Each structure stands twice: as structure tokens, then as C-alpha cells.
Amino acid sequence: MCGIVTAIATNNVVPVLLEGLRKLEYRGYDSAGLAVLSGELTRLRSAGRVAELAVLADQAGLSANIGIAHTRWATHGVPSERNAHPHISAGLAVVHNGIIENFESIKLSLQARGYVFESETDTEAIAHLIHSKLATTPDLFDAVRLATNELMGAYAIGVLSEADPFRAIVARRGSPLLLGIGEDGMYAASDTAALLQVTRKVVYLEDGDLAELRRDSYRVMLPDGSPVEREVHISSLSADAVELGQYRHYMQKEIFEQPQALGNTLEMIAGGGSISPLHFGARAPEVFDGVRRVLVLACGTSYHAGLVARYWLESVAGIPCTVEIASEYRYRKSVPEADTLVVVISQSGETADTLAALKHASALGMTRTLAVCNVPESAIVREAALRFITRAGPEIGVASTKAFTTQLAALALLTLSLAKINGRLSETDEADYLSALRHLPVAIQKVLELEPQIEAWAQRFASKEHALFLGRGRHWPIAMEGALKLKEISYIHAEAYAAGELKHGPLALVDKDMPVIAVAPADELLEKLKSNLQEVRARGGELYVFADAGSEIPESEGVHILHMPEHYGMLSPVLHVIALQLLSYHAALVKGTDVDKPRNLAKSVTVE
Template sequence: MCGIVGYIGPKQAPSILVEGLKKLEYRGYDSAGISVLNGSIQVKKAKGRLAVLEEKLMAEPLEGNLGIGHTRWATHGKPSDENAHPHTEQSGNFVVVHNGIIENYLTLKEELIQKGHQFVSETDTEVIAHLLSDLFDGDLISTVRKAVAKMSGAYALGIIYKNEPDKLVAVRLASPLIIGLGKGENFLASDIPAILEHTRDVIILNDGEMAILTQDSVQVTTLTGENLQREPLKVDWDIETAEKGGYDHFMLKEIYEQPKAFRNTMGSRIDSQSGKVVFPELQLTKDEIQQVDRLYIVACGTAYHAGLIGKNIIEQLLRIPVEVEVASEYRYKNPIINERTMVMVISQSGETADTLAALRESQRLGAKVFAITNVVGSSVAREADQVIYTWAGPEIAVASTKAYTSQLIALYLFAIYLAQELGTQDSALLQQLVEELVKLPEKAEQILANTEEIKQFAEGIKEKEHLFFIGRGLDYAVSLEGSLKLKEISYIHSEAYAAGELKHGTLALIEENIPVIALATQESLLDKTVSNITEVKARGAKVLGIAYEDNTEIGKSVDQVITIPRTHPLLSPALSVIPLQLLAYYTSLARGNDVDKPRNLAKSVTVE
């Protein structure tokens, strides 16, 4: 996720901006830049690490007491000097830094081009600078309000106008932004660590709020201009805790970031007027889609488990066969590929060695390769024929959480999009799926607001050395991911089984007091699942059920129930996995493990 820093006061801004950006490096980025106002707007920016930017600033120093800085995690446009922030418009009067996504940027850009505006980057952010210039009415504040009224999406903005050198404007809508209060100086940042060296008094902006910073004051208003009274918060965290946003571990922070990651991944891919899924970034005709008669999904680890969900969804909606392959095995099995085969590779980092090798082998055999990845400019993104970015933001913890669920959202969108294009499903069903997709972030937030029962169960299993997950259909696929999470960070031996397979050997492993987690969200299979739960209960297992909150029957068959809000059964994996992520986290914590850095594992596997 990108980082923002801003400063207004008596000191030289460049050093404050760069040092603040360094405190945000943990968030991940691919380019960086700063802009200061000193009579005119001056900008220095560079692809790569902050050290590259510092070298530029040493060669050509900037001076000024008002400035904004940014570290970019690419979404719109590859990592490059041109796409790095801050962005100006052709007159050089406005400069902008931006976190988030402007969903209607293409429409705005086309309108501005028709008016004669010339763009130099591929970003949605540059559109904001041009929009401010186009709407300028002689006053910075009213112009910003008019501009944000025309923008849709999620964003945090820092804005400077050349002819009002006493103001720094900040706007927040669904992307974090805080104000730091100093003596004769004030600060802007996307996260608290950037300013802790200078102040511990902060105002956390809420959605739909604007702040006007001067050297001596901060005014907070609504986007329509209503003044708000905000009491500052006194920060007593240390730097390490602040980097985690107040959470004890990056993994927990990333679990709680999932609702936002859902929204970002959906982004501009759901047309609010038609209710349909759109993929403006894909160059794919209906004829090309109709030619596909088989799809391979190739991935490793957690991404492979996302692929298993994708297989079920695509087969249900498209009625074409889908094979899910472990990338490390795929290219050694001489896969059957022809011109009617589509291959989709999934990789959080875009650098997974086995997945990259599978991509290249598929292309060698003549297949068109689609990629789902989180990293713009990664090897997978560069080499695939088409790319769907998840826009989940950087994931620091080794155990993947928000990257996995964002991959699910991307797969749902892709399957619905193809079904729309081919007409393979009733439009009412597809509309229902889209409507339920949009509700997932809020439902995820409901799960995350109630974790006490999960903590209690984790305490109860911390001394166990063996544990089982069971489920049917999509619940089985989610069980595999839940089991992997628990193994990765708690080091408890855990296995996931298709519940219907218990009689075929697995029941021999069930003994008195062994924990079993049973997922029961697939209504069409619920009676069968309850029967399987009864089998393990009869042999002494202690069963935790994961079920919908309105399922009043499941409690009769299990020892404890964790509930999730009801959604369409095809979408339940995006919600049912969240309690399992939390269970893994709290169990690891109870066992005294290093949650973010489990033994023997790396975040990105870049060797075969």
C-alpha cells in the first residue's frame, strides 16, 4: 500500500518528507517522490528504492517549507519515473499525492483529453491534478470540493496549489490519512510511524473528511464544507508497534485489512449503473472466450487453494472443465494444451519460481496465459498475456491472508464476467452474485468484530499436536487453506479431508478429545456434513463448527460454533476462511511462536 507524507512549517520540508517516507518502507513500494513549493512547484521522483530518490536530491537539492511525498505501490501503470508520485498537471499549478483507486478515472481522463489536457503518465492520480486545474474557480478549497464530488472510488489525497503557499489540503475517503499536530508546524501522513519523530498528537481523519493545514492551524471539515471539532489522539506506541498500525503483528493487521482489500479488488470492475462486472484492462473478445474449451489454473500453496475455489466457481458458471495444478508438478507432466486452452497462473508476489516456470511452459506450448497477481511490474505480470491485479496492498507476514481472499474476489469477478459475456447463466443469478459480492466487505467486518470465541478455542487447542479439518464441496477447499494456515504458524500437525472420505480410512485417526474443525456453509450438502460430524463425535472428537449465523441446527451436533453472516453459497469461502485465519493466529500466539516469521518459510519462493 502506498505511503503519504506532508509538511508545512518553518523547517526545510525535503529532509522531513524523505525521513517520513523511510518510516513507511515496511508497507512496500516500487517508486518514490517528493514535491516542494518554493515560488514554483518542484518535483523529484524515481523508480526503485528511496536511495535512488536520495541520490537525485543530493545531485539537485530542493528547498521549501511546504511539501508532500509519496511511496508508490503500482496499480495503474507499471513502476516508472513517469508513473511515480507526486503528479502535476500541464500548467504546473497543482501537485497531488494519492493512495487508493479512482474508479471513474478513465471517464474523467477522456473528458479532460477532449478539453485539451495532455497526460504524461498511466496513472489515475494524474487525472486528479488535471481535474483540479480544469475546475479551478480561484479558490483551492472550493476547487478541491468540486473535484472530489466528481470522483468515485477510495482515496487519500495530499494537494498543494502554487498560488496558495500557506495551505496543504488533505482528503480522505476509505483510505487512511492522519494529521500530526506540531508547534508552529503540522504534518500529514498515511500512517502514524511517518511523523512519530516530530509529534505524538494526531487527528485521524474519518471517511468523507477534509483537512486544511497551515503552519499554525488545522481545520477539519466535511466534503461539503461543514466545520468539525476533532480532539487529537495522544500516541503512546513505539515505532515498531506504530508500523503495525497498533496491531501486535503484521498478520493480524493484514487479516483486518481484508474488507478494504475486497473493496480495492472490486474497485472499478463493478459498474454501479448496470450492476455488471467489467474488466477494462482485459483485451478479450467474446469470440476468444467462446474458443476456450478447457482452463488450467496453476499455482502454489495458498494461491493453489484459491485456484480450487476458482475451479468450482468457473465450472459452475461457465460449464467448462477446469483443472487445478500445483505449479511445481505442472510442467513436468507434459500438460495437454492446444489453441483452445486457457491457462491462469496465480501468484501473490508475481515472482514465484515454479509458477513463473509454468507460465513460460504454457506459452511455449501455445496457450494464452492470464495472471492474477498483487504486484505490478513483477515477472509474472510482465510475461503473462493478460493480467488481473488484486490491489490488496503489500503483505508483510509470511502466512498469506488478505492476498488469498483478494485472489478469491478476482476469481469471482472473472468467472461472473465470462458468464455474462457467454450468457451461460441466467442474468438474475449473476446479478445476485454481484450484489452479494458488494456486501462481502461489510460482512467480513462483522466477523472481525467478534473474535472472543475463536480466542477461547485457540487456548483450548494450544497443547494439541494433531488436528483435523473437514468439509464438503467448497467447504473442503476452504478446509485445505485453514489447515495450511494452522500448520504454517502454529506448527500443529493438521490435515484437511473431504468429509465424505472419512469412512475410507481417515476415521482411524479420530480418537478421544482430538479437535476437528467442521465447515458447514454449503446448504445443499448440509445434511451430509452433519452426518459426518456425527461420525467423528461418536469417536470422541471435540468439534468446532463454522456455519451461517441463522443456522440454528448445527449447534446440536458440535461442541462450539463460530458463525459467519449468510451470503450466496458460492461466495462463502471469502468469509468462512476468516475465522480459520484468526484461529491459526491466536493458536500460534498462545504457543509463543513468531507469528509473522514462521520457521523454515519465506514470503516469496523464488527458487525451484
């Protein structure tokens, strides 16, 4: 959510700032802007895409050795040029990600001192607050430090000042920010992808850190002003990993990267590997010992992964599992139990609600925590006792695809590890599960080969305004994920139900204009699902059924069947969701929506 790029170098940084913003577009935004120092402070802003900002910069002939840039996702104030960042206070410019919870009291105090506000944002209060500190603390670094000590909420900020043109100041709490160490300068950004153009050497700032950037040096300090060393990492990402390549959209690219992503995630069991708690870290045997229940905390797509895992954990490992929406969990009184394994799931590892829920669970005494995440140095990974890095690679499209399926792979390994610890996994079963996991990339590739048939389906119902998704058992969450994908990127209103719930209300919506998409694996609930599908046909509803081989659901008028390549038992949800991802993608293409950057949404949700 939002993106920051800061640069100070020996060469012109404007192209670096703009390219960095382009690489951060996936995070979601509705306006963009930049400010540079070249004798005086120059600011450009656009209530639109980064491409529009680049045109303005080109028309202005902008060139400078130091600058800050930002993409904004509106929180305080409507999307507009007036509310776009950077915000200025008498020659001082600020960009900011996050939400300042006490900005209204800060604003009132500053207005009483004569400061005039031109926007509706909380960020402008930061700019004026820092400027006010300069009256008694002439050093810019100290002024930023004192100002951030008064801020409540989440922030990552970049600061420039006309009066101090040879350095930039950055700070973070709650929102991600990292430094880039280049040969020609120093940089900061919300995401490594923005800096791959200039360096792979990065420093991940911790909560509360402030950093001063000069052309040939940097220093990091704590909120009390004391210096601190942070480790320099060499990013494993390559510039090619975040390029579109042969694909039309990042979402399409990431759907088709899933065989490789699953192979990478499951590398530890390739060949002669076996199921082991050590997949989750050296302390895992100690943490897993005595676990009597599992609590999964997640949001959005990751929440759906947790719902699938609940079926696995209870049926295979014999462990009770509760799955909660992270944004709701910490706002109700719950009953903590020390023998609970708390599993938090997040693609970015910076999801504000999930991070807060993890901290809340730990504060309640539930310290057996595991993070399933795609970003090794993220806040959630650092906070948890154990971690499993999914190795999906960078996911640029806002609608999650390969992050979801690699989360499912991680949760399947967790299920089998706990089952083995509990004596519920025989050698024969372990061998069968390992074989199925190793075969997943091949099975996924076969599903991807169904794309032409799925595309034809998308053409048929993309003109509809509503859709209903049905599933049963462990495929009900997959129906939920399919509905989420369709509404995210095609803007077709879609809902998902456990198929047995049809007659308890949703059946009233079914008619010839309400397509019904059903997930129909050849499992123990298939006959029940067939009865539910008959209920739809009896009301004139048109069915689109993703059926396993052997499901024996005949195609007829109003009943369209797509046969999946093979039945995959416990791991069947992984295959079925890929078909639903393709369906949503092609429906969005027909409707002409912005597939990778759907309206009103952000990739990394770093505010509550």
C-alpha cells in the same frame, strides 16, 4: 525470499540500509548482513534478526555514503554467520537473492585458479567470479556484466568494490529488483517497501538488466552492454501502508484490512457497474472468445484459491477447469489445448514456480493467459496476456490473508464474465451476484466481530499437537487453507480432508486429543456433512464447527458451534476462510510463535 538493499548517497546510508532490511523482514530470512565503503570495505554479519545487526552497526559506529545489505533465507549452507551475506573477494563484496544452478562448476574452475572459498554458498562463487573478470576487464560494470552472462539460474545482486568507491552495480534475472531515485542519492531493493523511507520514484528492472548507481545518476544496460531506458514510476504505496499501526502483528492488521481490500478490488462494479470481460483488460473479449476450458496454475494459498474457482467455473460458467500445483505442472507431459485459458495466481507476482509454469504453458501454445496478482509491475503480470490486479495493498505477514480473499473476488468476477459470454448468466442472476459482491465488505466485517468467540476456541485447542479440518464441495479448499494457516504460524500439525473421505483412512486418527474443525455452510451438502460429523463424535473426537445460520447443528458435549452471521451462497468460502484465519492467528498467540515471520518460511518464494 531474501532481501537486498543498496544505497549510494550524500549522507550516511547505514540507517537507510538497516531500515530497508526491516521492511524486507516479511520476506523470510535467517541471517542478515551489510557491507559499506568508507575508505575501506567493512562488513558486518549476524546469524539472527536485523535488530542484532543494527546493534553491531551501532557498536561499530558505522557510517558511510555507499553500502549493500541483505537478509538471507538459507538455500546453500546452514544458517550461520559464515554463510550470511555479503560475501567478499579481495575487496569486492556481493549480496545475492536466488539460486545459481551452475555454481559448482564455477566454484571448481575458480578453485583451480587459486580462489579459496570460506562458505557453503553459491553467492561466494559470484563474488570470486566477478573478481576474476577484473583481471582482464578493469571496469567493475563490465566485470559484473561478463560474470552474470555465465550464471545459470535466478539472481538479483548488488556489488561494491574498494577499488571503485563511487558507484554500486546491481543486476537481476529471475529475482525481483528495482531502483529508487532519491533527492540525496540512488538506491536499489527487492521491494518498493524498503525504499519508501527515501523515495517513491522507482524503476523496475527487467530480466537481464544491469544498472550502475552513482550519487546523482544511474544507467541501465542489457547483457550485451547496450544501454536501455526503463520507465520511472511513482509508487502508489505510502509509508503508512507498511506500518503496523494499532495492531499487534501484520497478520492481524491484514485480516482486519479485508473489508477495505475487497472493496478496492471490486471497485469497478460499485454503484452501477456490471459484469464485463473488460475488467481483465482491453484484450479480454478477444482472449475469452472461444475459451472451452480453464487451467489454473498456482502454489500454496493461491493454489487453494484456484481450487475454489474450479467449483465456481464448472457450476456457474459451465467450463471445465483443472487446477495444478505450478511446481509440478511443467515437469510432466501434459496435453496442451489452444482453447484453454491459463490462469496463474500469485500474491507477489515473482513466485518462481508459477512464473516458470506460465512460460511453459505459453511455450506449448497456450497463449490465452491471465495473471491474478497483487503487484502491478511483477514478472508474472508482465508475462501474461491479461492481468487482474487485486488491490489488496502490501501484505507483510508471511501467512497470506487478504491476498487470498481478493484473489477469490477476482476469480468470482472471472467466473461471472465467462458465464455471461457463454450465455449462462441471466439478468436476474447477474443482479443477484453483483449485489452479493458489493455486500461482501459488510459481510466480512460481521465475521470479524466474531473474534472474541474464535479466540476462546483457540485457547481450548492450542495445546494440541494435531488437528483435522473438514469441508465439502467448494468449502473443502477452505478447509485446506485453514489447515495450512494453522500449521504455518502455530506449528500445530494440521491436515484437511474432503469430509466424505473420513472413513477411507483419516478416521483412524480421530480421538479425544485430535480436534476436528469443520466448515459447515447451509448448502446442498450440509446433510452429508452432518453424517460425517457424527462419525467423528462416535469415535470420541471433539468438534469445532463453523456453521451458517440455518445449519441446525445443535451444540452438545464435544460439539462446539460458532454461527456465521449469514449464508452467502457461492461466495460463502470468502467468509468462512476469514474465521479460520482468526482461529490460526489466536492459536499462534497462545503458543507464542513468531506470527509474522514463522520459522523456515519465506513470503516471496523466488527459487524453485
